[in-house]
Amino acid sequence: MRSLDRRTFLTGSAAAAAGLLLFAGFESPAHADEVLTGYPGSIPLRRARFENWDGAIVADQLWTAVPRNATDVVALVNWAHSAGYTIRPQGHRHTWSPLTVAPGTAGNKKVLLVDTTSKLTAMSMADAETVRVQAGASMEKLLRFIESNGRSLTAAPAPGDVTVGGVLAVGGHGTAIPSLDELGKPGTIWGSMSNLVSSLTAVVWDAKSGSYVERTFDRTDTDCAAFLTHLGRAFITEVTLKTVPAYMLRCQNFTNIPISELFAKPDKVTNRSLSKLIDASGRVGVIWYAFTDKPWVQVWTRSANKPFTSRRTLGPFNYLFADNLPTPVPQLLGNLVEGHAEVAPAFNAAVALATSTGLDVTFARDMWGPASHFLHFVKPTTLRVTAGSHVIVTRRSEVQAVVHEFTSHYTAMLDDYRRRGMFPINSGVEIRVTGVDSAMEYGPNADAPALSAATAVPGHPEWDTAIWLDTLTLPDTPHQSEFYRELERTYFVEFPAERGVVRAEWAKRWGHTNDGAWLDTDTLRTRIPASYPKWDSAVETLARWDPHRIFTTELLDQLMP
Template identity: 60%
Template sequence: MGVNVVQGVSRRGFLGASAAAGAFVFIGVETPASAAEGLADFPAAVPVHREVYRNWDGVVVTDALWTCVPRQSADVVAVVNWAHQHGYTVRAQGYRHTWSPLTVATGTAADSKVILLDTTKALTAMSLVGSRRVRVQAGASMENLLSYLSSKNFSLVATPAPGGITVAGALAINGHGTALPALGEKPLPGQNFGTVSNLVVELTAVVWDQASGRYQERTFSRSDTECKAFLTHLGRAFITEVVLQVVDDYNIRCRNRTDIASSELFAAPEAVTDRSLSKLIDAYGRVGIIWYAFTDRPWVQIWEPSPNRPLLSRPTLTPYNYLFADNLPTPVPQLLGQLVAGQDWVAPAFGNAILLATDTGLTALGARDMWGKSKNFLNWVKPTTLRVTAGSHAVVTSRANLQKVVHDFTSFYSAKLAEYQAQGKFPVNSALEIRITGVDDPTQIDVPGAEAPALSAARPVEGHPEWDIAVWLDLVTLPDTPHQNEFYSELEQYFRRLPAELGVARPEWAKRFAHTPAGAWTDTTAMQDEIPATLPEWDWTVSTLNKYDPHRLFSNPLIDQLLN
């Protein structure tokens, strides 16, 4: 089979040379450049160069674009005002750990009037302020934030698994982890079980000031109604600093199981056992699932707060304790190479080989049962992990409905996968990942008058206070896998047909969504009507963001379609 190309990215070119290692690393390509070459009057104090933008899964790739490195927030303001005067758009660039083209569009040409601001080099300061609060600049990584907090005896309840994402990036797309309280668990002061967006006490954004006719920084308290428009802004704003609510540090016992059959884990509500997902959530609160395609034993991750180390738990000192994920043994690399070459029929063998590697790796590394500081388990996905593309939805529902939501979806997914397989099609070759969090409940933030993030996928649903959790259902596969777009499209239709009494489904902004057979983000009806209809303050949020950026400096083609 020949090389497949989707959205200008060669499947073989993306994976080829690294397939044997099973680990794919991309870095920007930098070429020194003088601002005088093409950026007239550019702020002299801000270093600037040209750099290729490439996202996590390699689907979004651009020409070498103008990229600058602000050293302080005043530099951001200076560049933004320069961009306004010269007709440029401004895009914040973090670690590029995203699947959705919310920063720049793939194929953006070198002569496009867009400038990237790399916040990761200098806008990284953090400090404790007040009681259980941390002030942190936009470009700080979540890994460094957790490390800093731990050094001060503080932490967060949950964060996205990759540590290599910026705080502002997690905020823009309401990044989340896995976090619910176990039944009977006593909450810690300041404990928040929603997304990163719901941790914000105050934020500082670069906004248009009508009186001065310039962009300038403005701080919004969480008690300010307009703040909720910025808490999940999809890249339609530029945040320079946030204050987050934190909790006292705590220890975690992490157990990893591969002995529960999918039929038992995802059983119908009337057939649950103590090892079914809802019962595990009741017992431990924090449970994540990785279910490799075409296998029958998911990898179950359990993170249980545990003040003291159990006798048989291995102590840990650092995050990223699944080293086997970066050094996959034979025959995984060979099967991966076959997938890359277009031999998609090996997907079932690939899934079972990865499950075997997981089984072996967990045991060999003593990772079946571990214990240590919370930071050592909140981040567990390294940049060298197998890079896959992802499409995800959150179902906001009640805890009582959890088992039914998961059973119904996994039954549909399994039947659909079998249907494709019977036709000789293998659109999924990685895994279904399941995370469960609380909703973004503003009463969990210690600010009187706080409101929920307006565009968060985990925003509470008006009229349904019993819908208190978000079930994140994330399907991952290698980029450019044949028939993936059709498969994702059918899954999205499933979410749109979700029974009204069961909950509301919303896309996860950092992932792929709005599929047609032509690809992601091509379903204009979904983007302009169906998705906005799931969030009642959509129009208000668009209006508020437009008010603070009337010149649409902080936008791009996808954002223009969504937030028009």
């Protein structure tokens, strides 16, 4: 993992003034016939630098193909099979875990990145309720397209610069469960994005022809469940997704609820405690800056008519202050980057104040508009932090207890590290709550996404809720790996089995040792597989459709040998 210096953080244009990170993939044209024997020369090829969201995964000058259509993808996969290469779909690289490539992958390694974002972006309405979209389309453009057709999604990841294929590969999600007023109403899917897929098209091995071909899997196909969240162990070219009628949301932002009330013990809840906010609105997100006592709480409520006090929105990304944080935030951020970890409490206090002030001066405390204006609120210029995240699938009635226990444990750990002069966490915690993934909307022969972190647990229909707990810090912060390792083992591993199931959030950091993430072999080989009821069958299905392991990485080879 590379170190980030102050110049990397603080140079640039407006983002530099806010102390934000901007990364770009440096590219150079390539002549395939000079190096790649037999490469289908009509398909554009270049050398490109790969860098992920937090800058921790960097691979310089990898061969990167730019297919013009799905036929090109099939040609690339078959060339890779004959040439001994692996194929890695590449979207906007808004990820943390090395599911695309490993850090430091050499340019001479037999890996071909396939950029899906240039041409594989078509979308159309398959019918009145379903959208057909290629894997390289961005979520932002997808939401705008379906909104223009009178449709929307119940929830979606906060960034707009993520591809549909990338989101589905890791079981991406937003934050939403039914409010008490919405309980029992049919037609809405409350889990991850993967559970919206009604059919998908993948490039798979065909034994009869002795080649890779495109094949479409309907949701009722026995093998479809393994592809719905495939972690990059497959190449999906197109999907059809279920949508819902377009709707309006009221977005309220609070920075005055103390953690003692928001994360209160279940027997001490008030109307401003997390579980009560969820009961009232169903859609709640929490951003809690470390060492502060009043989180930023976002509450989205369905509202057909604009409330009198709400400001109407004109588009998505309504938190302008998040990209223009005022003094002293950039200076404190610079101190953190230079190694002054002890300024973390002051940094977070400054960010919390800037958030509260920003909400006021931009009139963003109370807004109203189409759902798509609020589903996306993280821009590429937002401060880039690393993220360790786990998911607890449990009863809805356990939400308040689980969050109280987690936040209490996390606070005690922060205090313990601070007493020892260490500040491994200098950003904060994000909390989101969704439903679980099931196939109820698809009929008796369908199945839930087998490898989605939100997939339902057979035999436990009462475990109907997924709580996503995301701990954030700047990349390469001293002692972060020790903190993440301890948090995993003292809270998530010890979570009582009778209360629910704990899983890793695929796109983030997990499986920590003191040396870093994704290194704990016990987690990779035992704990993760044990948390999925259909792990073995899903791994076998993906291997059967890709017996030559064209779609794999070092991490996937450990996780799915």
